[in-house]
Amino acid sequence: GENVEQHPSTLSVQEGDSAVIKCTYSDSASNYFPWYKQELGKGPQLIIDIRSNVGEKKDQRIAVTLNKTAKHFSLHITETQPEDSAVYFCAKSYQKVTFGTGTKLQVIP
Amino acid sequence: DTEVTQTPKHLVMGMTNKKSLKCEQHMGHRAMYWYKQKAKKPPELMFVYSYEKLSINESVPSRFSPECPNSSLLNLHLHALQPEDSALYLCASSNSGSSVETQYFGPGTRLLVL
Numbered sequence: 001g002e003n004v005e006q007h008p009s010t011l012s013v014q015e016g017d018s019a020v021i022k023c024t025y026s027d028s029a030s031n032y033f034p035w036y037k038q039e040l041g042k043g044p045q046l047i048i049d050i051r052s053n054v055g056e057k058k059d060q061r062i063a064v065t066l067n068k069t070a071k072h073f074s075l076h077i078t079e080t081q082p083e084d085s086a087v088y089f090c091a092k093s094y095q096k097v098t099f100g101t102g103t104k105l106q107v108i109p
Numbered sequence: 110d111t112e113v114t115q116t117p118k119h120l121v122m123g124m125t126n127k128k129s130l131k132c133e134q135h136m137g138h139r140a141m142y143w144y145k146q147k148a149k150k151p152p153e154l155m156f157v158y159s160y161e162k163l164s165i166n167e168s169v170p171s172r173f174s175p176e177c178p179n180s181s182l183l184n185l186h187l188h189a190l191q192p193e194d195s196a197l198y199l200c201a202s203s204n205s206g207s208s209v210e211t212q213y214f215g216p217g218t219r220l221l222v223l
Contacts, residue, residue, distance in 0.1 A: 032209040043113075043199050043214035044152065051209055089151055093208045096165060099151035 002027070006090050006100030013080050014108050021103045023090035024072040030092040033066055033073050036099075038087045047088075048075070080107045112136075113215035115200050121221045124190060130218045132183040132200030138213075140206030141183040143175060144199040146217070152199055158183060159206035190222045 006023045013019050023033075031052040036044035050057045050064045050073065057064050061080075066073040077084055085107045090100040113134045122128050132141065140159045144152035157165035158177040172194075174186040183200055197219050201212040 034211060036214075041216075043201075043216045045214065046211050049211060095208055096154055096157065097208075097212060102149070102151055 002098055004090060004092055004098055004100040006103060008103060009101065010104045010106070012106045012108060015080060015082060017080055019075075019077045019080050019084070019105055019107075021075045021088055021090065021105075022072060023074070023092075023100045025092050026071060027092075027094065028071075029094040032093040033064070034091050034093070034097070035064060035075050036089045036091065038089065038102075040086075044089060077105075080105075082107050082109050113200055113202055113213050115198075115215040115218050117218055118216070119219050119221075121223065122187065122190065123223055124192075126190075127186070127188045129187065130185040130198055130200075130220075132185075132215055133181055134202040134213070135181060136202060136213070137180075138202035138204055139180055140203045140210075141177065142201040142203075142212060143183070143185050144201065144214075146197040146199055148196075152214075156185075157206065164206065187220075190220075192222050195220055195222045 004025050034049040035047050037047045038044045048059050048062050048064050050066050052068055061078045063076040088103045091097050116131045142157050143155040146152045154167050155169045156175045161177045172189050176184040197217040199217045200215045203210040203212045
C-alpha cells in the first residue's frame with residue numbers, strides 16, 4: 001500500500017495545449033497529496049497540493065482533482081508554456097511522503 | 110522566505126573519505142528531512158528529524174549519520190561510502206512534521222563516490 005503509480009512517464013505537448021498527469025494509490029490513510037515540479041539541477045518545488053477533504057483545487061493554469069473513493073488524483077496544466085517543461089512528481093502523505101515515479105513533460109514551442 | 114539552503118552543491122569523495130553535507134532553513138520549521146534521489150527516480154526518504162529528535166530512519170546504512178545541532182541546521186555525515194551511494198541528496202523542512210504539511214526542498218548536493 002506504499003507505492004504511488006504515475007502515468008505517463010513522458011509527455012510531449014505543443015505550446016498552448018493542455019497536459020494531464022494521473023496518479024493512483026492503494027491505502028486509505030493518506031490525507032495529503034502534493035505535486036512537485038523538478039527542473040534540471042534543482043530540488044523539487046511544490047506547485048499545488050490538495051487535502052483529502054477537498055475534491056478539486058485550482059491555481060491559475062494549474063488544477064488538481066482528487067477522487068478519494070477511487071484512490072486517484074490528477075494534475076491538469078492548461079495553456080502550457082515552454083517553461084513548464086520539467087519532471088513532475090505526484091506524492092501522497094500519511095506519516096511520511098511517498099513520491100510517484102515522475103513524468104517528464106516537454107512543451108514544444 | 111521559503112528557502113532551504115544546502116552546501117556543498119557538488120561533492121566528489123573517495124570510499125575512505127569522511128565528509129559532511131549541510132542544510133539550513135530559517136523558516137522556523139521544526140521538522141527536517143534527508144532524501145536520496147538517483148537519476149530519473151523519485152526522492153527516497155532517508156531520515157526525519159522532528160523537534161531536533163530523530164523520528165524516522167528508513168533503514169539507512171550506518172555509513173550515513175544524520176545530526177541536528179539545532180532547529181535550523183541539519184547535517185549528514187558520510188563515511189566509507191560506496192560508488193552506489195552516488196546520488197543527489199536533498200534536504201527538506203516543514204512546519205512541525207505533520208503529514209498534511211508542505212515540505213520545502215533545497216537544491217540538493219550532487220555526490221559522486223569514486
